[in-house]
Amino acid sequence: MTTHELAPTALAAPAGHPVGATSPRPEAPIARPLLLLLAGGAGLSVASLYYNQPLLDTMARDLGASSSAIGAVPTLTQLGYAAGILLFGPLGDRLDRRRVVVAKLAALAVALLGAALAPSAGLLAVAGLAIGLVATAAQDLVPAAAALAPAASRGRTVGSVMTGLLLGILLSRVVSGVVGAHVGWRAVYLGAAAAVAALSVAVGLRLPPMPPGARARYGALLASIVRLARDLAPLRRAALAQAFLSVAFGAFWSTLTLALAAPPFRLGPVAAGAFGLAGAAGAAIAPLAGAAADRRGPEPVIRAGAALGVGSFAAIALFPGSLVVLVVATVVFDLGVQASLIAHQSVVYGLDPAARGRLNAVLVSAMFLGMAAGAAAASEVFAHAGWVGVAALGALAAATALAVRLAPTRRRDARDRRCIDAAAP
Structure with missing residues (x-):
């Protein structure tokens, strides 16, 4: 597949006047302080989803809850995030994106405070649902960066913000585990609430106004998500x-702690948290993927990322008792997944600048559904086939992603242009 097949509308539009845009494309790159704010904001927002994972046992003991009752906390948090992406993602295409981000961050600070004060596992789970719904501010900051960046550096810019988001995912477990062990799990949420409140103020002051690309009713925007997914082959x-790829990601991280605690490793939760740093190393290299997508097109980057995933899991399956192989595979696998995601976002954001929020909702919803499916499948596979079985599952999922990208497709530029017009509410 060529770059023209991946992003026909962006390439077919006259220079400086992309299809669906409400204003000329920016020519100057984003100022570094603003780029750092967007990246840090994305990471801090999405980290709210993962603080609970290393703290579940502590929470259960403190609240007198069973393991099944406390398990509702991460489940409702992830479900809230998936629902928030679909329900609130289109708002950035209808309202000023800066106002949407500030409102979500303010609500997230309140939800985090509610979690810190929750007197029972049930109310903590409700707070988790609220956290998931509004932590989607992270997914508004990524298309905001894409909209502010010139076309020539969009991949690199998106890569930088995605690195912040992914570091937030990977480091949140480390931070919450360490802080929770020393000052308690409630302090984790209190600190996060204060940090997100400060972030809301900073974003309101530094992010420029971003007029919407669509003026349709909210219901029409939601319906257009379905039409975009149905009609745009590159998006699907x-x-x-x-x-x-997210199936592999979810399978790996949901069972890693169990694998490290079992023979031959016999390592505790601190070591498991340290693997978050190994994954962060892979994510830190990911901006190079955005630059590569700018230079060579996204398709080679996506295929290379999927191939890295296949190779990493194959190495784990072949050498399941090697800690060195596991560390290296963690770095390489995370690099591959994040590189593919950044390149995929470059593809998706080029399809229709006026619908970036809705296009992003489709991509990220699919990603989180994949993570949930991978985690659910891996728990069963680990129980019956152990760590080698999980590695095989990850290799199969990554190989399937690679097959999707290698499969031949027909040129559909003209049809996709018509579909974008039809999907516009």
């Missing part, structure tokens, strides 16, 4: 491939 391919 991106969502499907990233979903399979």
Whole structure:
């Protein structure tokens, strides 16, 4: 597949006047302080989803809850995030994106405070649902960066913000585990609430106004998500491939602690948290993927990322008792997944600048559904086939993603241009 097949509308539009844009494309790159704010904001927002994972045992003991009752906390948090992406993602295409981000961050600070004060596991789970719904501010900051960046550096810019988001995912477990062990789990949420409140103020002051690309009713925008997913083949391919990579991602991280605690490793939760740093190393290299997508097109980057995933899991399956192989594979695998995601976002954001929020909702919803499916499948696989079985599952999922990207497709530029017009509410 060529770059023209991946992003026909962006390439077919006259220079400086992309299809669906409400204003000329920016020519100057984003100022570094603003780029750092966007990246840090994305990471801090999405980290709110993962603080609970290393703290579940502590929470259960403190609240007198069973393991099944406390398990509702991460479940409702992730479900809230998936629902928030679909329900609130289109708002950035209808309202000033800066106002949407500030409102979500303010609500997230309140939800985090509610979690810190929750007197029972049930109310903590409700707070988790609220956290998931409004932590989607992270997914508004990524298309905001894409909208502010010139076309020539969009991949690199999105890569930088995605690195912040992914570091937030990977480091949140480390931070919450360490802080929770020393000052308690409630302090984790209190600190996060204060940090997000400060972030809301900073974003309101520094992010420029971003007029919407659509003026349709909210219901029409939601309906257009379905039409975009139905009619845009590049969007469907991106969502499907990233979903399979996310199956591997969810399978790996949901069972890693169990694998490290078992023979031959026999390592505790601190070591498991340290693997978050190994994954962060892979994510830190990911901006190079955005630059590569700018230079060579996204397709080679996506295929290379999926191939790295296959190779990493194959190495784990072949050498399941090697800690060195596991560390290296963690770095390489995370690099591959994040590189593919960044390149996929470059593809998706080029399809229709006026619908970036809705396009992103399709891609990220598929990604989180893949993570949930991978985690659910891996728990069963680990129980019956152990760590080698999980590695095989990850390799199969990554290989399927690679097959999706290698499969031949027909040129559909003209049809996709018509579909974008039809999907516009």
